[in-house]
Amino acid sequence: MIAGLSYPYTEEQVRALKAGDAVRITGLIHTGRDKFHKWFADGKPVGVDFKNGALFHCGPVVVREEGEWRVKAAGPTTSVRENPYEADFIAASGVRVVIGKGGMDARTLAAMKKHGCIYIQAVGGAAAVAAHSVKRVEGVDFLEEFGAAEACWHFSVENFAGVVAMDAHGVSLFDQVAAVAHKRLHGLIGK
Amino acid sequence: MREDALIKLIRDTSTSLPDDVEKALRRAARKESRGSSARVVLDTILENIALARGGATPLCQDTGTLAFYVDAASRRKIPPARIKAAVAAATGKGWLRKNCIDPVSGVSYDDNCAPGAPVIHYEEGLGRGVVRLIMKGGGSENMSRQYSLPDETLGAGRDLEGVRRCVLDAVEKTLGYGCAPGILGVCIGGDRATAYEVAKRQLFRPLDDSSPDAQLAKLERRILKEANSLGIGPMGLGGKTTLLGVKIAGRPRVPASFFVTVAYMCWACRRREAKIV
Numbered sequence: 001m002i003a004g005l006s007y008p009y010t011e012e013q014v015r016a017l018k019a020g021d022a023v024r025i026t027g028l029i030h031t032g033r034d035k036f037h038k039w040f041a042d043g044k045p046v047g048v049d050f051k052n053g054a055l056f057h058c059g060p061v062v063v064r065e066e067g068e069w070r071v072k073a074a075g076p077t078t079s080v081r082e083n084p085y086e087a088d089f090i091a092a093s094g095v096r097v098v099i100g101k102g103g104m105d106a107r108t109l110a111a112m113k114k115h116g117c118i119y120i121q122a123v124g125g126a127a128a129v130a131a132h133s134v135k136r137v138e139g140v141d142f143l144e145e146f147g148a149a150e151a152c153w154h155f156s157v158e159n160f161a162g163v164v165a166m167d168a169h170g171v172s173l174f175d176q177v178a179a180v181a182h183k184r185l186h187g188l189i190g191k
Numbered sequence: 192m193r194e195d196a197l198i199k200l201i202r203d204t205s206t207s208l209p210d211d212v213e214k215a216l217r218r219a220a221r222k223e224s225r226g227s228s229a230r231v232v233l234d235t236i237l238e239n240i241a242l243a244r245g246g247a248t249p250l251c252q253d254t255g256t257l258a259f260y261v262d263a264a265s266r267r268k269i270p271p272a273r274i275k276a277a278v279a280a281a282t283g284k285g286w287l288r289k290n291c292i293d294p295v296s297g298v299s300y301d302d303n304c305a306p307g308a309p310v311i312h313y314e315e316g317l318g319r320g321v322v323r324l325i326m327k328g329g330g331s332e333n334m335s336r337q338y339s340l341p342d343e344t345l346g347a348g349r350d351l352e353g354v355r356r357c358v359l360d361a362v363e364k365t366l367g368y369g370c371a372p373g374i375l376g377v378c379i380g381g382d383r384a385t386a387y388e389v390a391k392r393q394l395f396r397p398l399d400d401s402s403p404d405a406q407l408a409k410l411e412r413r414i415l416k417e418a419n420s421l422g423i424g425p426m427g428l429g430g431k432t433t434l435l436g437v438k439i440a441g442r443p444r445v446p447a448s449f450f451v452t453v454a455y456m457c458w459a460c461r462r463r464e465a466k467i468v
Contacts, residue, residue, distance in 0.1 A: 001226065020428075022231045061252050061288045072285045073252035078330055078368065101330075101426065102368045123232050124330060124370035124426055125251040125459040126239035132246075147299060149288065161235050163228045163428055173228070177429045178366055181421040185363040188417055189345065189356045 008052035009096035011116035017164045019171040023120060025160040028138065029054040029099065031153040033077055035146040037085040040092075047141040047152055050093035057082060057100030059149035061127075062137065069137035071155070073127035076101040079119075087111035099162060103174035109166055119166035121173075126161075133160040196467045197269075197277035197322065202286045204324045204463040205254055207244045211398045212374075212435065212460045216240070219372055219425070219432035229430025236425070236458060247286070251459045253328035254287040257309035258391075260323040266313050269322060269467055274311055275304045323464045325394060331457040334369035335390070336361050337383060340449040349449045351410055354379055354439075355417075357451040362418045362434065367427015370457035374398070374436045375414075378452040381442035390454035393438035395462055402439055411437045425458075435460075 005013060007027020017023065030048060032055050040046050060074040079086075079100030086104055089095065090111045098104070098117060101124040112118060122130060138154040146152070165173045220233035243250040257278060261269050279302035281287050291300040291308050303309065317323065338357040340349045345360055347353035358377055365373070376393030378386040401408040415437045424430020435458065444450070 002231075020228055022226070022228070059252060059288075061249060061254075061285055063285045073249040073288070075252045077253075078333070080368075101370070102366075103427075121232075121426055121428060123235040123239070124367075125253075125328075125457055126235050127252040128243035128246065128248045128250060129235055129239040131248060132242055147289075149290075161231070163231055163426075165428060173428050174366070177423055177427055180429075181363050181366065181423050184421050185359060188359055188420075 005097070007054070009054060010052060011096065014096045014116055014118050015168045017118055017167060018169070019164055019167040019173045021164045023162055023164055025054065025097070025120070025162065026158050027156070029056045029155050029157055029160070031056045031058040031060060031151070031155070033057050033059055033150055034081055035150040036142070036152055037082045037089065039142070040089055041085050046093070048154065050095040052094065052096050054097035054099060055089075055095050056155075057098070060131070060153060062148055062153065069140070071131045071134040071137060074130040074134055074155070075125055075127035076122040078102045079104050083108060090115050090117050103165055103172060109170060109172050112166060112168055113170040116168050118164055118168050120162035121165040122160070122162045129161065133157045196465060197274060198280050200322060200324055200463060200465040201277060201281040202247060202284070204326055204461050205249045205281070205286045206247050208240050208250060208459065209462060212458070213240055215398050215435040216372070216458060219435070222431045227430065228428040229424045229432070232425040232428060249286060249288070250461060251328055251457075252288055253330060254290055255326035255328040255461070256332065257287075257303065258325050258327070259309055259311045260317065261311060261313050262317040262319060262321045263313040263315050265320050265467070268320070271311050274309065278303050278309050318466070320466045320468050321464060322467050323395060324462070325391070326461040327391070328457060328459070331369040331373065331455050334365045334455040335387070336364070336453050337386065338451040340451060351406065354451050355410060355414060358414050358437070358453055359417060361453040361455070362423070363421060365455055366423055367425070369455045370459065371423055371427055372425055372432045372435050372458050374456040374460055375434060375438065376454035376456065377437065377439040378450070379439065379441040380444035381450060381452070382448065383450060385442060386450050386452035387454065389440055389442050390452045393440055394454060394456045394460065396438045398436040404441070407439045407441065411439050
């Protein structure tokens with residue numbers, strides 16, 4: 001069973017999902033990674049309204065062809081680097097969906113539970129699939145300031161694939177897997 | 192003409208996963224039940240492989256550090272300038288991301304060429320005109336590690352059991368962060384710098400081979416099986432396949448040092464060889 005998630009991403013939609021659910025996202029998503037988060041943390045305006053929106057940790061390959069932006073590759077980047085900023089960003093922006101890879105820390109998980117937000121694990125490395133689901137580039141912010149890989153791109157996506165890895169009820173699949181792996185390693189090497 | 196063959200090598204490496212890796216991913220997918228996170232992830236990976244190959248788009252947006260290994264006897268035919276021209280051309284075509292940043296100024300080298308980039312090794316014994324390329328992304332490179340034995344916290348002494356403990360610890364620490372299921376290149380011994388290079392070179396080995404050293408071959412099989420019992424699974428969401436392969440080599444060490452070096456490669460193991468004539 002694969003759940004659909006459509007823009008605007010409401011608190012109700014997001015709270016209905018549980019860690020482990022496979023999802024397909026359709027609608028608007030915005031990319032933002034290291035420079036974007038630093039910019040936000042410095043108290044500067046982030047450009048677009050993230051209320052009921054989605055933030056994608058991604059540094060895409062985008063080229064200009066025949067006067068239009070075309071996305072060649074758009075897989076997720078590692079999310080842990082944004083741990084220092086994400087809880088505050090969730091609280092301030094009202095973002096409902098964070099997409100990335102590898103998961104985020106306990107503070108972010110708590111903010112997701114409090115404000116109604118989920119973390120979706122996109123498939124790391126699956127840049128062609130992700131690019132394929134981007135139907136249109138709606139615009140871009142901070143292209144000059146951050147460069148193409150770090151700019152805030154606005155994508156319209158269809159059936160963007162992922163798995164809910166941290167839900168809005170305080171459950172993280174990563175934490176569960178890490179606990180199991182740790183226990184089994186102990187069994188193998190006795191440490 | 193020569194530029195074309197090199198550009199083709201770069202394009203194919205970036206857009207087409209080697210057969211042995213794809214087959215291993217297919218086998219991994221068959222082991223997972225439908226609807227599980229692991230199966231969803233592996234099916235997406237397989238779909239991605241087909242899409243990238245069909246559309247000649249990069250498998251992964253992080254097109255990595257480019258490391259070329261070139262037949263030394265062919266250096267005059269394939270000089271660094273020629274390789275750099277091919278890298279710049281492939282970048283212009285969108286087969287490589289603008290992925291090369293000056294560490295001091297933070298400025299991007301938009302054609303992926305700079306002093307030291309791409310990495311080029313000329314070496315003996317590859318065969319006339321042979322060029323090998325490996326593209327290793329940052330997500331996996333950040334997960335590579337080096338241990339120094341003895342390691343008290345792991346109960347790891349200076350023997351193969353100690354090596355086993357280090358490598359399993361590396362797998363557990365990496366979880367899904369390196370884009371599992373991954374492949375490990377391991378070097379026992381050597382100095383720190385050489386060991387990282389030797390560990391990385393093991394990633395060129397086909398997945399179905401094993402070390403010519405019987406003890407190391409046995410250790411490779413054992414670690415692969417044990418790592419896959421940890422339950423980390425594709426992208427760290429849980430599952431049966433955490434690693435696709437373990438490749439171990441050794442290098443002489445000085446009496447005072449005993450390093451165990453682990454090079455982690457993501458599932459998008461982009462390696463390829465071509466004969467440039």
